[in-house]
Amino acid sequence: xxxVVGALAGPDWGTRALVSVxxxxxxVTLLAGMYLLGGPLKRRLGDDVAEAVQSVTVTVAGxxxxxxxxxxxxxxDEIGGALGVVAFDGRSAALVMISLIVFGIAYTxxxxxxxxxKRQSRRDAIxxxxxxxxxxxxxxxxxxxxxxxxxxxxxxxxxxxxxxxGAIGVIVGLAARQTxxxxxxxxxLLFARPFEIGDWVVVDDEEGIVxxxxxxxxxxxxxxxxxVLIPNDGVTSxxxxxxxxxxxxxxxxxxxxxxxADPGEAAxxxxxxxxxxxxxxDDPAPDVVLSEFSDSAVVLTCRFWIRDTTISRKWEAxxxxxxxxxxxxxxxxxxxxxxxxxxxxxxxxxxxxxxTRETGPAGIDGRAGEDERDRADGSDTDGEGSP
Numbered sequence: 290x291x292x293v294v295g296a297l298a299g300p301d302w303g304t305r306a307l308v309s310v311x312x313x314x315x316x317v318t319l320l321a322g323m324y325l326l327g328g329p330l331k332r333r334l335g336d337d338v339a340e341a342v343q344s345v346t347v348t349v350a351g352x353x354x355x356x357x358x359x360x361x362x363x364x365x366d367e368i369g370g371a372l373g374v375v376a377f378d379g380r381s382a383a384l385v386m387i388s389l390i391v392f393g394i395a396y397t398x399x400x401x402x403x404x405x406x407k408r409q410s411r412r413d414a415i416x417x418x419x420x421x422x423x424x425x426x427x428x429x430x431x432x433x434x435x436x437x438x439x440x441x442x443x444x445x446x447x448x449x450x451x452x453x454x455g456a457i458g459v460i461v462g463l464a465a466r467q468t469x470x471x472x473x474x475x476x477x478l479l480f481a482r483p484f485e486i487g488d489w490v491v492v493d494d495e496e497g498i499v500x501x502x503x504x505x506x507x508x509x510x511x512x513x514x515x516x517v518l519i520p521n522d523g524v525t526s527x528x529x530x531x532x533x534x535x536x537x538x539x540x541x542x543x544x545x546x547x548x549x550a551d552p553g554e555a556a557x558x559x560x561x562x563x564x565x566x567x568x569x570x571d572d573p574a575p576d577v578v579l580s581e582f583s584d585s586a587v588v589l590t591c592r593f594w595i596r597d598t599t600i601s602r603k604w605e606a607x608x609x610x611x612x613x614x615x616x617x618x619x620x621x622x623x624x625x626x627x628x629x630x631x632x633x634x635x636x637x638x639x640x641x642x643x644x645t646r647e648t649g650p651a652g653i654d655g656r657a658g659e660d661e662r663d664r665a666d667g668s669d670t671d672g673e674g675s676p
Contacts (some may be wrong), residue, residue, distance in 0.1 A: 290640060305361050312361075316354045336405045341397075374653040388439045395435040402427045420484070421502055422479045474521035475504040484531045491530035492519055512600055537573075538598040542610055545586025552579055552587045555623045559591050562617035568609035569593045575610075583629045615663060 323343045330339035359365065405421045457675045463614035479502060484490050488499050490509070506522050509517045532538055546555040556577040560631060563575035575593035582588075618625060 307359060308361050312354050312357050316350060319350050320347065335404065337400055337407075341400065341652055357576060373633040384442060387442060391435050391439055391442075397433045398431050399424075399428050402431075425476075425479060425504065445472045447466060457550065470522040471505050471520045474525040475502070475506075477525055478502055478507065484528050484533075486605055488531055489598060490532065490555060492524055493527045495519065517544075533598050535596050538603070539592055539594050540603055540607055542591045542607060542614075543580065543588050544591060544611075544614060544618075545588050545625060546618075549588060550587075550623050552589065554621075555587075555618070556589055558617050558621045558623060559589060559614045562613040563610055564614045566609050568606050570596060584630070585626050 501508040580588040
């Protein structure tokens with residue numbers, strides 16, 4: 290390296306520009322190479338280790354290129370002046386370096402522990418939910434002592450800082466109560482475990498698969514492939530339905546039969562149709578209950594179970610059950626009615642006709658109206674006066 294510095298001690302402007310361009314191209318080439326090697330490195334070393342290798346390589350290369358440019362263009366005095374502006378004397382620079390090293394060690398420890406926890410989850414030693422909980426707990430246990438150490442290193446007493454920040458903490462707490470509520474709710478979700486990553490849940494009006502549970506939000510992928518973010522305080526304050534909690538899930542399908550049909554016979558036909566359906570399990574056996582009297586039909590609720598509690602399995606079993614019941618009703622002569630309404634006059638009198646151009650307001654034709662007026666004038670219906 291000394292011969293390079295010696296060779297660049299007194300070059301002309303053209304040589305300096307050429308070296309600068311070469312260093313820039315070399316750095317860009319390195320960045321492109323790291324980007325292209327990202328896929329193979331992740332497949333060979335894993336995501337976390339590959340990202341760490343890429344970050345360290347790019348950082349070291351950047352420092353080397355910056356040092357080379359500073360040497361080529363003789364920028365030692367300018368760099369020293371810039372450090373002087375920010376009051377970076379030798380002691381301050383050492384403190385900054387130590388602080389960066391402490392935070393770097395803390396970050397490295399969290400990445401390593403995350404990788405270990407992730408490996409254990411792959412071995413089915415812990416669940417994905419427990420992995421998230423463990424990672425966040427390790428982050429707190431590592432970064433809190435690191436922050437306290439750096440504060441003490443710079444001569445800041447944590448106790449005095451907390452006392453002096455009491456009023457500010459109250460103001461910030463009131464202003465950020467929703468964010469703080471979401472954070473607390475996030476830890477409640479992480480420890481209470483109402484659902485885990487990969488579960489099929491219904492939260493308020495959103496239904497889908499849980500893809501992530503962070504400290505702030507819960508991420509759900511709907512069955513329309515929409516990405517939904519729900520604040521954790523909203524999740525804990527509403528009803529949560531977890532359809533993946535148990536191995537079995539019961540599905541219900543409503544069907545209406547005509548009022549003229551025998552509901553018991555219709556229920557028997559529907560049960561036999563579902564029992565013969567290959568997509569539905571025999572145990573527990575499907576059953577049918579009479580649900581209600583609707584406007585146009587007697588409603589039967591066909592109930593059956595599915596083993597694999599996924600939305601695709603539910604749709605498959607539901608489609609098969611509907612097709613089987615409809616086909617059985619057609620063979621058995623059971624009518625599924627259209628929406629209909631029967632209008633009758635229970636008084637036995639004829640309802641007045643609606644008024645038209647030839648009809649008076651009371652539903653009487655124009656001639657009858659004239660006869661009534663003739664009677665009121667003392668004349669009969671033939672136009673002759675009464676004696």
